[in-house]
Amino acid sequence: MPSKYNLVLCFVIFNNWLSGIDCRCGYPEMPYMSKSIESKDYFEEGEKLYVSCIGGVAVGQTMRDHVIQCRNNTWNTTSLRCSSIHNITAIDITPEDNSVGSQNHNLAEQEFLYLTDADPSTCVLLKDNERWTIHLGDRRLVSDVALVTTFLDSSQRKTQIDISITLPTGQVCKLEERSERENSAMVFMVYKCPDTPQPIDSVTIDLKTTAVNINVCALEVFTLIVDDCGKPEIPLYSYTNQMRIQNGTKIAEYVCAKGYEMVGPSLRTCGPDGLWKPPQPPRCEPEIRCLTGLVERVENFTFEYKDFDLFGNALPDVSTIVYHCLNRSLVAVPATELYCQPDGNWSQVDYIPDCHPRRMYAVFGHHFLNDKHLMYYGGAGLVVLFIGSFVILFQMRRLAKKISRQMREKSYFDQEKQLPHYNNETNYQDLTNLFAQHDATMSQPSGAIPQVQQTDQKY
Incomplete structure (x- = not known):
């Protein structure tokens, strides 16, 4: 690891310790042709994730158990790749004893099919001191070679077999696994290159034994997939754009979310070995943050952090720190909160809170205990309530007067409809007849009794 990266990592760890930042990881790097059992938005520090390759095996010095782990905000996926079975094009046989009549030749077509058909019942004889050269057709990075062999004589199954697998570079593949079936002469071997x-x-x-010939029933060569590096790691608060440039090289461009700045290179390139370069992705950190380690401690009080990001960073105009009494049966008076300001400093208060019994505060909440709230908001509320009550009473009085006036008018109108109307033609005629009768009565002798005409008309 470069010394420059070491200094940056040390500075980040020290800064995280000072700021009280938690370690979390985003989505991990996934090689091509691989899958994971669990998928989440973020993973906690130390959390493990199981990765498996589809149709091959996982290859990588740090990934022998197919498990990756979140450490210091990143995943330990360095040199993790998946391999797949590669098609063999031809096999050349070269005797090493250089005996008379021995010559180089290719494996017969039928025997070649026996080796590549994945059928353990079809085998090809590999003689003592005989060398096979397996041609891959194109240039590949070989990771593993698997062999399924049987002895011609089952009594020789415990015989130590010295099969050497060598690369053109002179490097030797190491026997990693050997398993045998019970009551069978079949042996399964895996060589790690x-x-x-x-x-x-x-x-x-090469088969280097003494007077022992074996049958090779299956031969598989695993090569690394280098055409595609898979999905790059996506740190928290970032996203990637993957594209291919003109020469076919795949690149990944990182972009940070709003309010965050990038630490490290923004571009990663898929190398010819199937790994992303540089191996570590960039980080996205807040452009401005308030350090929690600089907050003044108050005796008998504790802190509650609100609206911090997933790393534990305090963001401007978002994050707050609330003071609480150590004794949870008490409440802080007045309620005190510190705000992260745009300049990266915490807001200050001119008073020191005190702890009081909750009493009825548990019903109404501790926010009503703030003296400023009671003075301003409470007084304003009383004024609004008084004005509102006065307006309501005034409107009700006006409404009552209006209703009373309407009821009186209605009563007068109903009484007026019941009184006689003398200005119409019928009542005028009745009144004329009445006066005529009165004149006739006055003209009669005094001893006569006047005759008055009865009428139903009421006066």
């Missing part, structure tokens, strides 16, 4: 600086196009197999 070292990383080569450049792709190769052939693998050599």
Whole structure:
């Protein structure tokens, strides 16, 4: 690891400790042709994730158990790749004893099919001191070679077999696994090949034993997939744009979310070995943040952090710190909050809070205990309530007068409809007849009794 990167990492760790920042990881780097069991938005520090390759095996010095882990805001996925079975084009057989009549030749077509058909019942004889050169057709990075062998004589199954697999670079593949079936002469062997600086196009197999010939029933060569580096790691608060440039090289461009700045290179390139370069992705950190380690401690009080990001960073105009009494049965008076300001400093208060019994505060909440709130908001509320009550009473009085006036008018109108109307033609005629009768009565002798005409008209 470069010394420059070490200094940056040390500075980040010290700064995180001073700021109280938590370590979390985003989505991990996933090689091409791989899958993961669990997928989440973020992972906690130390959390493990199981990765498996589709149709091959995982290859990588830090990934022997197919498990990756979140450490210091990143994943330990360095040199993780997936390999797949590569098609073999031809096999050359070269005797090493140089005996008379021995010559180089290719494996017969039928025997070649026996080796590549994945059928353990079809085998090809590999003689003592015989070398096979396996041609891959194109240049590849070989990771593993798997063999399924049987002895011609089952009594020889415990015999130590010295099969050497060598790369053109002179590097030797190491036997990693050997398993045997019970009551069977079949032996399964897996050889792990070292990383080569450049792709190769052939693998050599030598059988070096004494007077022992074996049958090779299956032969598989696993090569690394270098055409695609898969999905790059996506740190928290960032996203990537993947594209291919004119020469076919795949690149990943990182962009940070609003309010965050990038630490590290913004571009990563898919290398010829199937790994992203540089190996570590950039980080996105807040452009401005308030350090929690600089907040003044108050005796008998504790802090509550609100609206911090996933790393524990305090963001301007978003994050706050609330004071609480150590004794939870008490409440802070007045309620005190510190705000992260745009200049990266915490807001200051001119008073020191005190702890009081909750009493009825548990019902109404501690925000009503702030003296300023009671003075301003409470007084304003009383004034509004008084004015509102006065307006309501005034409107009700006006409404009552209006209703009373309307009821009186209605009563007068109903009484007026019941009184006689003398200005109409019928009542005028009745009144004329009445006066005529009165004149006739006055003209009669005094001893006569006047006759008055009865009428139903009421006066």
